[in-house]
Amino acid sequence: xxxxxxxxxxxxxxxxxxxxxxxxxxxxxxxxxxxxxxxxxxxxxxxxxxxxxxxxxxxxxxxxxxxxxxxxxxxxxxxxxxxxxxxxxxxxxxxxxxxxxxxxxxxxxxxxxxxxxxxxxxxxxxxxxxxxxxxxxxxxxxxxxxxxxxxxxxxxxxxxxxxxxxxxxxxxxxxxxxxxxxxxxxxxxxxxxxxxxxxxxxxxxxxxxxxxxxxxxxxxxxxxxxxxxxxxxxxxxxxxxxxxxxxxxxxxxxxxxxxxxxxxxxxxxxxxxxxxxxxxxxxxxxxxxxxxxxxxxxxxxxxxxxxxxxxxxxxxxxxxxxxxxxxxxxxxxxxxxxxxxxxxxxxxxx
Amino acid sequence: xxxxxxxxxxxxxxxxxxxxxxxxxxxxxxxxxxxxxxxxxxxxxxxxxxxxxxxxxxxxxxxxxxxxxxxxxxxxxxxxxxxxxxxxxxxxxxxxxxxxxxxxxxxxxxxxxxxxxxxxxxxxxxxxxxxxxxxxxxxxxxxxxxxxxxxxxxxxxxxxxxxxxxxxxxxxxxxxxxxxxxxxxxxxxxxxxxxxxxxxxxxxxxxxxxxxxxxxxxxxxxxxxxxxxxxxxxxxxxxxxxxxxxxxxxxxxxxxxxxxxxxxxxxxxxxxxxxxxxxxxxxxxxxxxxxxxxxxxxxxxxxxxxxxxxxxxxxxxxxxxxxxxxxxxxxxxxxxxxxxxxxxxxxxxxxxxxxxxxxxxxxxxxxxxxxxxxxxxxxxxxxxxxxxxxxxxxxxxxxxxxxxxxxxxxxxxxxxxxxxxxxxxxxxxxxxxxxxxxxxxxxxxxxxxxxxxxxxxxxxxxxxxxxxxxxxxxxxxxxxxxxxxxxxxxxxxxxxxxxxxxxxxxxxxxxxxxxxxxxxxxxxxxxxxxxxxxxxxxxxxxxxxxxxxxxxxxxxxxxxxxxxxxxxxxxxxxxxxxxxxxxxxxxxxxxxxxxxxxxxxxxxxxxxxxxxxxxxx
Numbered sequence: 030x031x032x033x034x035x036x037x038x039x040x041x042x043x044x045x046x047x048x049x050x051x052x053x054x055x056x057x058x059x060x061x062x063x064x065x066x067x068x069x070x071x072x073x074x075x076x077x078x079x080x081x082x083x084x085x086x087x088x089x090x091x092x093x094x095x096x097x098x099x100x101x102x103x104x105x106x107x108x109x110x111x112x113x114x115x116x117x118x119x120x121x122x123x124x125x126x127x128x129x130x131x132x133x134x135x136x137x138x139x140x141x142x143x144x145x146x147x148x149x150x151x152x153x154x155x156x157x158x159x160x161x162x163x164x165x166x167x168x169x170x171x172x173x174x175x176x177x178x179x180x181x182x183x184x185x186x187x188x189x190x191x192x193x194x195x196x197x198x199x200x201x202x203x204x205x206x207x208x209x210x211x212x213x214x215x216x217x218x219x220x221x222x223x224x225x226x227x228x229x230x231x232x233x234x235x236x237x238x239x240x241x242x243x244x245x246x247x248x249x250x251x252x253x254x255x256x257x258x259x260x261x262x263x264x265x266x267x268x269x270x271x272x273x274x275x276x277x278x279x280x281x282x283x284x285x286x287x288x289x290x291x292x293x294x295x296x297x298x299x300x301x302x303x304x305x306x307x308x309x310x311x312x313x314x315x316x317x318x319x320x321x322x323x324x325x326x327x328x329x330x331x332x333x334x335x336x337x338x339x340x341x342x343x344x345x346x347x348x349x350x351x352x353x354x355x356x357x358x359x360x361x362x363x364x365x366x367x368x369x370x371x372x373x374x375x376x377x378x379x
Numbered sequence: 380x381x382x383x384x385x386x387x388x389x390x391x392x393x394x395x396x397x398x399x400x401x402x403x404x405x406x407x408x409x410x411x412x413x414x415x416x417x418x419x420x421x422x423x424x425x426x427x428x429x430x431x432x433x434x435x436x437x438x439x440x441x442x443x444x445x446x447x448x449x450x451x452x453x454x455x456x457x458x459x460x461x462x463x464x465x466x467x468x469x470x471x472x473x474x475x476x477x478x479x480x481x482x483x484x485x486x487x488x489x490x491x492x493x494x495x496x497x498x499x500x501x502x503x504x505x506x507x508x509x510x511x512x513x514x515x516x517x518x519x520x521x522x523x524x525x526x527x528x529x530x531x532x533x534x535x536x537x538x539x540x541x542x543x544x545x546x547x548x549x550x551x552x553x554x555x556x557x558x559x560x561x562x563x564x565x566x567x568x569x570x571x572x573x574x575x576x577x578x579x580x581x582x583x584x585x586x587x588x589x590x591x592x593x594x595x596x597x598x599x600x601x602x603x604x605x606x607x608x609x610x611x612x613x614x615x616x617x618x619x620x621x622x623x624x625x626x627x628x629x630x631x632x633x634x635x636x637x638x639x640x641x642x643x644x645x646x647x648x649x650x651x652x653x654x655x656x657x658x659x660x661x662x663x664x665x666x667x668x669x670x671x672x673x674x675x676x677x678x679x680x681x682x683x684x685x686x687x688x689x690x691x692x693x694x695x696x697x698x699x700x701x702x703x704x705x706x707x708x709x710x711x712x713x714x715x716x717x718x719x720x721x722x723x724x725x726x727x728x729x730x731x732x733x734x735x736x737x738x739x740x741x742x743x744x745x746x747x748x749x750x751x752x753x754x755x756x757x758x759x760x761x762x763x764x765x766x767x768x769x770x771x772x773x774x775x776x777x778x779x780x781x782x783x784x785x786x787x788x789x790x791x792x793x794x795x796x797x798x799x800x801x802x803x804x805x806x807x808x809x810x811x812x813x814x815x816x817x818x819x820x821x822x823x824x825x826x827x828x829x830x831x832x833x834x835x836x837x838x839x840x841x842x843x844x845x846x847x848x849x850x851x852x853x854x855x856x857x858x859x860x861x862x863x864x865x866x867x868x869x870x871x872x873x874x875x876x877x878x879x880x881x882x883x884x885x886x887x888x889x890x891x892x893x894x895x896x897x898x899x900x901x902x903x904x905x906x907x908x909x910x911x912x913x914x915x916x917x918x919x920x921x922x923x924x925x926x927x928x929x930x931x932x933x934x935x936x937x938x939x940x941x942x943x944x945x946x947x948x949x950x951x952x953x954x955x956x957x958x959x960x961x962x963x964x965x966x967x968x969x970x971x972x973x974x975x976x977x978x979x980x981x982x983x984x985x986x987x988x989x990x991x992x993x994x995x996x
């Protein structure tokens with residue numbers, strides 16, 4: 030009997046947990062399971078305001094239910110005229126003063142948190158990354174132009190990283206729900222957002238300001254690795270030799286095709302301040318193709334052949350001569366051996 | 380043959396009557412059907428959006444077309460559906476509620492309508508060549524980046540429709556200030572009239588900001604200026620400020636009239652006077668005032684800094700106080716009353732929990748740091764649909780059921796009305812409640828697709844099913860309208876045991892001159908007072924005499940047509956200078972109509988006393 034009850038209990042706990050987990054969304058994407066400083070700050074206020082407002086909602090619902098139960102027009106009393114009440118000063122004062130108190134309860138922590146999250150005075154003591162939003166990809170420039178990457182932003186876990194963000198075209202918005210709330214990426218001024226991830230992991234980032242047809246496909250990743258791994262990654266990224274000819278003959282041919290077809294005009298490999306298209310250094314270790322597709326050779330070949338099929342409105346389509354499947358295959362082969370470091374997305378959270 | 384000819388002639392006469400009418404009651408019909416048409420169009424766009432999002436990475440429509448769809452859905456619903464229907468209700472009821480025979484400027488009233496209709500048509504013609512695709516907010520950086528003429532249609536269409544709205548606002552203000560019947564002091568006006576008054580003030584101050592913003596955007600796109608072009612030293616954030624200085628009061632333009640309407644409905648169907656009338660009036664004013672002070676809460680994530688964010692956060696939360704006063708006063712109005720639940724009342728009762736959720740999330744959004752997560756996600760989409768559908772659309776349905784007899788002389792079918800309510804109500808919550816969570820789970824708004832395996836599939840699926848329920852409700856409502864027009868129950872002059880003056884006319888719908896003799900108001904709820912303390916009829920405030928009436932005119936239609944043609948000229952003159960013919964031709968034509976109107980003396984006409992006496996009392 031007891032075992033049976035225990036099983037039921039376990040089942041209940043398990044299903045409640047499952048429900049809670051699915052209700053909170055996907056780990057490392059959802060804002061409901063905060064894993065960073067900013068996200069935690071927002072979550073605290075979300076909980077506070079939800080609790081306060083739910084109380085108000087409850088009061089309204091209870092009053093409404095009582096009205097519906099007690100004061101419905103009764104059969105046979107259609108001519109009944111209720112007492113015409115003008116108002117009640119005491120009551121009206123109560124439902125003015127209590128909401129004012131509730132507002133103060135919510136406003137004070139909001140103001141404190143606003144100033145806290147906008148405090149960039151520590152920027153010079155921490156890592157700074159320049160972030161540029163582009164239709165429809167992200168450019169990350171590390172340590173005063175020493176090296177660049179795109180789409181995957183590596184950061185050391187447990188440390189503040191200051192992101193100095195600007196857009197090269199229209200307004201975008203930088204959002205990594207699990208780590209931090211969003212901040213717009215404007216074309217006219219640099220906005221600074223600091224982020225701090227509490228746990229190692231690969232976090233989903235999204236553009237949150239309508240920026241054109243490719244808006245919904247402008248995803249990126251924030252990869253939080255341990256401090257040692259991060260330092261290793263930086264050293265490796267700095268040591269990249271862009272001229273290195275691949276050992277593999279097919280990849281070497283791919284490199285030639287990459288150069289012959291003008292890919293270099295937009296895509297830098299190795300350190301370069303240029304950012305017409307995504308910097309492809311260390312491409313082998315990307316999490317995705319084009320920010321949203323599985324990182325595999327087949328997908329990459331398809332992307333090179335016809336980017337429009339994966340990302341409508343992208344600025345790569347039509348910028349280079351038409352390639353044969355064989356040529357695209359060789360270029361993909363070349364890109365997929367651009368392996369600069371052992372620090373990969375898999376390093377996070379191991 | 381002769382019968383067909385008569386029918387044909389009579390249809391022509393009917394059409395001509397509506398094309399030239401300056402009667403506020405007929406203009407109300409025009410607004411309702413014009414706005415209703417755009418409501419169906421906007422609803423269709425919403426269904427397309429929801430079908431696209433029924434499953435992950437769906438390819439029902441393309442990305443570019445999806446952006447056109449969301450832009451047109453928002454723009455249509457706000458500017459071409461909700462506002463015109465509200466203005467239609469104001470036209471139908473407000474002059475009657477203050478015991479007036481018409482609005483202050485009947486000609487201007489007709490012009491307002493035709494400008495709205497031609498503006499709306501112009502905007503929707505863009506579907507054939509490429510609709511605007513930068514969102515209903517049309518933020519400058521993306522709007523300048525958008526190829527084709529979609530954004531130009533947005534600018535021209537809204538500019539023309541907006542001019543009509545602005546004129547309407549001024550007209551209502553003049554009407555309420557000047558045309559109240561004897562005894563109808565400000566503090567005896569029904570709440571709907573008060574709301575119309577305050578909303579008109581909002582229109583008067585908010586719309587110019589939109590007009591200017593659209594002009595600046597138009598100069599940038601068509602004439603080579605650089606107000607918002609960052610490469611040439613412009614600034615896109617100014618666009619956002621100007622847009623929301625208009626845009627936030629616009630939210631209150633959409634909801635305050637319905638607050639007024641709910642006050643009237645709750646009071647009528649509880650057979651009780653409105654609880655805390657004075658507080659209700661001042662709460663409405665306070666909401667309107669604060670509505671101008673909080674625009675930057677739409678811009679918390681722009682990077683304005685903690686000082687601005689804090690001030691606007693506190694301001695935003697403060698609006699909850701007067702809104703709370705209103706909610707509790709409505710509950711107190713029903714408390715102790717004799718609550719009759721018909722369809723109009725069902726929509727009003729459904730409004731209370733729905734709008735309270737919208738208000739709750741409004742306060743939650745006002746907490747700036749929490750907003751860093753909510754902003755531009757489905758949480759916001761859920762929030763403003765709770766406010767605009769749960770408040771405005773529910774209010775419109777309540778208003779239509781409440782005033783249908785006043786407007787058309789028939790009572791909408793109750794059974795179908797209730798079916799519409801329940802399907803729409805359930806569908807509404809099904810569609811939008813889950814979206815709060817979708818937003819927090821990481822789904823930004825205006826996303827053409829959401830990716831697989833991100834935990835967003837179920838929520839989106841449920842949301843789409845809800846949209847089908849809402850569509851079903853709307854279809855039943857359309858059937859109800861047709862059924863009522865053919866077989867509906869005829870209404871008496873006062874079908875609801877009303878309290879206010881719109882129910883004190885000779886018949887439903889009221890005669891074209893409204894009141895044979897202007898009524899004397901002795902207090903709040905004048906008709907109710909006469910029913911309880913007098914002989915049940917309004918005491919006349921004037922002896923029976925000739926009634927001065929305005930003449931109908933086709934000029935408003937032609938003037939608007941001129942602007943419509945000029946709109947095409949503006950849009951296409953960048954491609955081919957031949958379009959300047961349309962631009963200058965259209966403007967000249969509109970100007971010619973204005974000159975004609977200014978020069979020609981039109982003193983209207985009189986309904987002789989003898990004719991009024993002949994009509995049975």
